[in-house]
Amino acid sequence: MKEILTDADVDTHCDCGASLEQTVETQRFTYGSEPGVELSAVVPVMWCRDCDEAWTDWRGEDARQSAVDAHLASLKKAGSGQ
Numbered sequence: 425m426k427e428i429l430t431d432a433d434v435d436t437h438c439d440c441g442a443s444l445e446q447t448v449e450t451q452r453f454t455y456g457s458e459p460g461v462e463l464s465a466v467v468p469v470m471w472c473r474d475c476d477e478a479w480t481d482w483r484g485e486d487a488r489q490s491a492v493d494a495h496l497a498s499l500k501k502a503g504s505g506q
């Protein structure tokens with residue numbers, strides 16, 4: 425697992441001023457029209473101990489987009505032989 429907390433674009437402090445803690449979790453989501461296909465992405469989750477709130481940021485969006493791209497690429501590869 426690569427370290428992502430050192431990313432300069434990542435806000436490591438909550439609005440309340442407390443330092444955020446980061447965990448990483450695998451999120452599953454459905455892509456495409458019903459029934460769709462289930463994809464998963466490993467996304468960093470920021471958590472404020474003081475506020476007891478957790479949220480994902482743009483890196484989560486990036487991770488989901490990467491999962492979609494990989495899915496589309498695999499479809500293309502599978503279809504190219506037909």
Ligand SMILES: [Zn+2]
Nearest residue numbers: 438440472475
């Ligand atoms: Zn906070």
